[in-house]
Amino acid sequence: MTERIFNFNPGPAALPSPVLEEIQSELMNFKGTGMSILEISHRSGAFEAVLNDAVARIKRLLNLSDAYHVIFLQGGASTQFFMVPMNLLKPGLSADYVNTGTWSTKAIKEARLLSQNIHVVASSEDRNFCYIPKNIQFTSGSVYVHLTSNNTIKGTQWAEFPDTGGIPLVADMSSDILSRPLDLSPFGLVYAGAQKNLGPAGVTLVIIRQDLLDRCRVDLPSMLNYQTHVAKNSLYNTPPVFGIYVVQLVLKWLEETVGGLEAMGRLNDQKAGLLYDLLGGEDFYRPTADKDSRSMMNVTFRLPTADLEKEFVAAAQKQGLGGLKGHRSVGGCRASIYNAVPLEAVETLVSFMKEFVRTHG
Ligand code: PMP
Numbered sequence: 001m002t003e004r005i006f007n008f009n010p011g012p013a014a015l016p017s018p019v020l021e022e023i024q025s026e027l028m029n030f031k032g033t034g035m036s037i038l039e040i041s042h043r044s045g046a047f048e049a050v051l052n053d054a055v056a057r058i059k060r061l062l063n064l065s066d067a068y069h070v071i072f073l074q075g076g077a078s079t080q081f082f083m084v085p086m087n088l089l090k091p092g093l094s095a096d097y098v099n100t101g102t103w104s105t106k107a108i109k110e111a112r113l114l115s116q117n118i119h120v121v122a123s124s125e126d127r128n129f130c131y132i133p134k135n136i137q138f139t140s141g142s143v144y145v146h147l148t149s150n151n152t153i154k155g156t157q158w159a160e161f162p163d164t165g166g167i168p169l170v171a172d173m174s175s176d177i178l179s180r181p182l183d184l185s186p187f188g189l190v191y192a193g194a195q196k197n198l199g200p201a202g203v204t205l206v207i208i209r210q211d212l213l214d215r216c217r218v219d220l221p222s223m224l225n226y227q228t229h230v231a232k233n234s235l236y237n238t239p240p241v242f243g244i245y246v247v248q249l250v251l252k253w254l255e256e257t258v259g260g261l262e263a264m265g266r267l268n269d270q271k272a273g274l275l276y277d278l279l280g281g282e283d284f285y286r287p288t289a290d291k292d293s294r295s296m297m298n299v300t301f302r303l304p305t306a307d308l309e310k311e312f313v314a315a316a317q318k319q320g321l322g323g324l325k326g327h328r329s330v331g332g333c334r335a336s337i338y339n340a341v342p343l344e345a346v347e348t349l350v351s352f353m354k355e356f357v358r359t360h361g
Contacts, residue, residue: 051244081107102154121136149176156294
């Protein structure tokens with residue numbers, strides 16, 4: 001390839017072109033420091049301005065009150081699978097989990113290593129996780145209810161979050177954070193690996209509310225303790241400087257170029273709508289998720305045979321449409337259409353898909 005392709009990778013995923021260009025333009029000399037951002041101290045004023053701007057933008061985009069703290073950690077979303085129960089479940093306390101796919105299953109496995117009181121209150125495993133459970137009964141006295149807001153592999157997403165009767169929600173939002181307007185008030189903690197909607201791999205966003213922070217265990221290793229990172233504004237140790245910088249640029253793009261979450265949500269609806277309209281109109285393509293549970297971020301579908309799927313992915317790649325293979329655990333095809341994937345990419349994909357049915361259907 002001599003030119004950039006349309007990138008439908010599930011993560012790490014597409015970044016906005018203006019962000020990549022800005023990184024390139026200031027790579028050799030970051031803001032007059034005479035050094036690259038890759039070389040400067042995390043304690044420098046130049047970096048602290050980046051970090052504080054990123055935090056302020058997240059708070060603005062999500063309308064967060066001062067009760068919420070925004071921190072950047074390492075170890076991926078997978079580290080949050082155990083940090084959440086490690087911090088929030090003092091001995092004897094319990095938590096509810098909803099199992100909607102591969103990532104929820106992993107979160108439950110990790111939580112069970114740390115606590116005997118993990119209740120799986122709902123699961124869609126009976127139909128291979130093709131839907132989001134409804135009418136869930138939560139356990140009174142649970143410290144939190146954990147869910148995965150968007151299921152990257154199974155292609156499902158919570159359209160609305162359940163009423164937990166006041167139990168704080170804890171959500172893995174790795175694959176749909178900041179993709180639509182969101183009222184965070186029912187959430188006590190949200191985490192997201194950055195490499196889908198926020199930036200590069202290597203940095204994880206955590207948003208935690210003061211009342212949950214107050215209830216965290218203190219007898220934990222410093223690095224695994226949320227209180228450490230909140231108290232030190234993510235500067236307890238050397239944070240992922242470059243990753244946080246790219247996140248800050250992506251947030252700036254989201255606020256200033258896209259126009260915020262309302263505009264982002266409309267664009268994402270439009271993109272997903274184009275694909276689901278096509279999937280609904282052709283017998284050839286078979287969406288894998290129930291209609292009311294479909295993800296606006298990861299559109300998963302099958303073709304009549306595995307051989308056709310292989311041919312589809314290869315032919316698309318040849319035309320500059322990359323990353324359409326489904327996750328190795330489920331097969332099929334998947335178009336990940338995160339924030340940075342432009343409408344034009346989806347329009348080009350839809351044209352390609354129509355042509356593929358004409359020649360192979
Ligand atoms: N949760 C979700 C919803 C994901 O999609 C992923 C990665 N694909 C993870 C967790 C794991 O993230 P990480 O690789 O950052 O640990």
